[in-house]
Amino acid sequence: MNHVTGGRDFCMKNxxxxxxxxxxxxxxxxxxxxxxxxxxxxxxxxxxxxLRHRLTxxxxxxxxxxxxxxxxxxxxxxxGGGQQAEQQVEAGVPPEYRAKALAxxxxxxxxxxxxxxxxxxxxxxxxxxxxxxxxxxxxxxCDLRLHKGEFNxxxxxxxxxxxxxxxxxxxxxxxxxxxxxxxxxxxxDTRCEIAKPIDxxxxxxMVANAPSGKDKPAKTPCQVLREYVTALAPTWKxxxxxxxxxxxxxxxxxxxxxxxxxxTAMDMFAEPFLETSNPVTCxxxxxxxxxxxxxxxxxxxxxxxxxxxxxxxxxxxVRAGDASAREVTIDGxxxxxxxxxxxxxxxxVWDPDVSVVEDNRNPExxxxxxxxxxxTATCDNAEQVAQKIVAKVGGK
Amino acid sequence: MSRRLxxxxxxxxxxxxxxxxxxxxxxxxxxPESAPxxxxxxxxxxxRSNKPEQCVEWVDTKPKQGQDLFAQSTQDELITAHxxxxxxxxxxxxxxxxxxxxxFIGQGPTCTIxxxxxRKTPDGKFAPIVExxxxxxxxxxxxxxxxxxxxxxxxxxxxxxxxxxxxPVMRYGTPEDADGVGRDKEELSIAALGDVNTPGVLRxxxxxxxxxGTSYDAPIDRAPxxxxxxxxxxxxxxxxxx
Numbered sequence: 001m002n003h004v005t006g007g008r009d010f011c012m013k014n015x016x017x018x019x020x021x022x023x024x025x026x027x028x029x030x031x032x033x034x035x036x037x038x039x040x041x042x043x044x045x046x047x048x049x050x051l052r053h054r055l056t057x058x059x060x061x062x063x064x065x066x067x068x069x070x071x072x073x074x075x076x077x078x079x080g081g082g083q084q085a086e087q088q089v090e091a092g093v094p095p096e097y098r099a100k101a102l103a104x105x106x107x108x109x110x111x112x113x114x115x116x117x118x119x120x121x122x123x124x125x126x127x128x129x130x131x132x133x134x135x136x137x138x139x140x141x142c143d144l145r146l147h148k149g150e151f152n153x154x155x156x157x158x159x160x161x162x163x164x165x166x167x168x169x170x171x172x173x174x175x176x177x178x179x180x181x182x183x184x185x186x187x188x189d190t191r192c193e194i195a196k197p198i199d200x201x202x203x204x205x206m207v208a209n210a211p212s213g214k215d216k217p218a219k220t221p222c223q224v225l226r227e228y229v230t231a232l233a234p235t236w237k238x239x240x241x242x243x244x245x246x247x248x249x250x251x252x253x254x255x256x257x258x259x260x261x262x263x264t265a266m267d268m269f270a271e272p273f274l275e276t277s278n279p280v281t282c283x284x285x286x287x288x289x290x291x292x293x294x295x296x297x298x299x300x301x302x303x304x305x306x307x308x309x310x311x312x313x314x315x316x317x318v319r320a321g322d323a324s325a326r327e328v329t330i331d332g333x334x335x336x337x338x339x340x341x342x343x344x345x346x347x348x349v350w351d352p353d354v355s356v357v358e359d360n361r362n363p364e365x366x367x368x369x370x371x372x373x374x375x376t377a378t379c380d381n382a383e384q385v386a387q388k389i390v391a392k393v394g395g396k
Numbered sequence: 397m398s399r400r401l402x403x404x405x406x407x408x409x410x411x412x413x414x415x416x417x418x419x420x421x422x423x424x425x426x427x428p429e430s431a432p433x434x435x436x437x438x439x440x441x442x443x444r445s446n447k448p449e450q451c452v453e454w455v456d457t458k459p460k461q462g463q464d465l466f467a468q469s470t471q472d473e474l475i476t477a478h479x480x481x482x483x484x485x486x487x488x489x490x491x492x493x494x495x496x497x498x499x500f501i502g503q504g505p506t507c508t509i510x511x512x513x514x515r516k517t518p519d520g521k522f523a524p525i526v527e528x529x530x531x532x533x534x535x536x537x538x539x540x541x542x543x544x545x546x547x548x549x550x551x552x553x554x555x556x557x558x559x560x561x562x563x564p565v566m567r568y569g570t571p572e573d574a575d576g577v578g579r580d581k582e583e584l585s586i587a588a589l590g591d592v593n594t595p596g597v598l599r600x601x602x603x604x605x606x607x608x609g610t611s612y613d614a615p616i617d618r619a620p621x622x623x624x625x626x627x628x629x630x631x632x633x634x635x636x637x638x
Contacts, residue, residue, distance in 0.1 A: 168446035171513060174522055174609025188611035200448075 090259040092266050092274040092284070101259065101276045103202050107162025108254050108279035113142035113247045114240035115159045115204060120231035121146060124224050125217075127154045132247075133358045133368065134310035135160070138280040139254050154211040155224065161239070162279040165195045165203035178226060179233025185222060192221035194229050196236055204236065249354045253308045253370040256393050258282040261372065264388040265304035268381075280308040295377070300343020304385055305375040310356065310368045314338075314347035328383055331390045337382050344379035346386045348372040441500040444513065450503040454481045462589065462637055466534035466596045473505030480530040481507035483635040492624050492631075493526055506531045513608060522607035524616055528628055529601045537595045538587040542566055560629045563637070564592045578611075580604045580618045582625055588637040598637065600629055 135141025173184035496512025
């Protein structure tokens with residue numbers, strides 16, 4: 001929280017900058033922008049490769065150019081829309097889950113943080129942008145937090161690309177048109193949810209969470225979110241894609257299919273199959289799983305789940321005198337195996353050179369990196385599972 | 397889980413499960429009979445259902461009555477569902493559910509009739525939605541359900557018995573089903589032939605959902621649900637089990 005000391009009102013802390021950058025680098029406005037646009041990604045790319053990033057949206061001019069590029073992109077927004085997408089589904093995904101896997105593969109390419117516009121959120125709330133970071137659920141989510149000042153957080157907007165939103169969801173939510181965009185709204189006392197369908201079953205879903213505490217905000221969550229999404233409508237009409245440059249750094253892990261990683265564990269199971277549960281998560285399991293009561297104490301489900309996430313240094317889990325977590329190196333990558341009360345979780349740091357600073361959860365800067373998270377029933381074979389996955393998708 | 401307990405649990409949820417078509421108790425499924433080579437485009441009413449891909453558009457079908465209807469249900473549950481949907485005429489549903497209601501066959505042997513979920517109140521807000529789901533169960537008498545549910549203290553407290561149009565009725569409902577929050581239900585099992593020991597049960601579930609766009613914990617006024625209960629069951633009994 002000490003890094004921002006002034007500059008333009010729209011400046012957020014999560015700005016791409018080299019590790020040696022000064023505060024001025026952070027607050028340097030892009031030219032002629034009112035969009036919540038921060039520093040140029042191009043400038044950052046030109047610096048040392050070893051960057052300590054803060055996530056940013058690039059300039060409005062760049063966005064306009066990228067929107068054009070998006071239009072020209074052959075990827076279809078409809079499920080099963082293209083031979084290329086069809087080929088992306090792992091062979092281990094059975095026919096009944098292929099449509100879901102295709103939709104998740106398509107939605108994994110949506111730049112979740114690019115669905116935000118900090119300046120528009122500032123305008124809708126009257127507060128200042130604080131941070132823009134991938135959500136805790138995985139790299140298909142992104143949180144935009146606002147504040148009134150240091151240690152005075154206010155609104156939080158969470159967006160999920162590729163959330164399940166089927167006919168039942170549409171029936172429960174209220175249809176509305178915001179800025180030419182057909183959306184569905186669900187209103188609560190302290191939160192509001194707006195879904196923009198991508199197809200019949202999936203949507204971009206944004207949730208606004210009102211500030212807690214005694215100071216009641218002047219607007220309801222849905223008043224704020226309607227304003228925000230109306231401003232976002234031009235961006236959401238052509239959903240921004242990863243690698244387009246709308247945000248930096250790019251999270252390259254999302255170029256990979258988590259089912260490709262999970263497929264390496266299929267030989268552990270009888271009658272194995274793969275199933276995605278969101279755009280960045282895939283599970284390998286057996287068609288004939290053992291009953292829960294036959295599991296040893298402390299063991300999780302007999303399956304292997306692989307997710308692409310953003311998290312802080314997993315080495316923090318390792319503590320002296322506590323054997324539940326241990327650090328290992330897998331093909332040169334830092335990894336931590338953490339035994340829990342219900343299975344084992346392995347974290348593998350994907351690229352330590354690309355990180356995002358998240359400083360809202362800790363007085364000290366928290367540096368988040370892309371990580372592969374692997375959930376296994378026990379830690380007994382977790383390292384071997386991790387080795388096979390890294391060997392398959394690592395590509396070092 | 398013991399067989400006995402399994403039976404109790406099944407019975408406790410029987411009314412809900414059977415009329416929702418989500419149980420494996422009943423054999424067979426009401427699959428559409430279109431060509432399997434291409435996905436079927438849902439009809440206008442099925443598009444408004446929760447699962448359009450499993451839904452069948454209602455076709456007006458002259459209903460059978462009494463034992464003939466139960467016999468029909470053991471032979472072809474889809475046709476039976478069409479009959480249940482056809483039992484009460486549009487003008488009666490207009491009075492009970494309001495204009496714009498629509499009917500469809502959800503997954504399984506169940507007819508669903510929903511009020512218009514796009515209907516708005518005079519102040520321009522979406523109105524609450526009422527759904528009526530109807531099914532028949534030919535194999536067991538109502539007494540079987542009653543014996544199982546009343547045999548367990550924790551389930552028995554959710555059971556009430558009364559009569560509608562002279563027919564024995566069992567209502568099963570948890571406190572959450574009638575708390576006036578989010579979604580309330582009335583799950584009714586009726587000894588349609590007049591005797592709780594005679595096989596053949598008519599099941600009716602009425603659900604009141606909060607207006608579109610409101611959260612799951614929004615307060616709702618369940619008065620319409622209670623007030624229409626006797627009318628719905630009486631109309632169905634009048635046509636199907638005179």
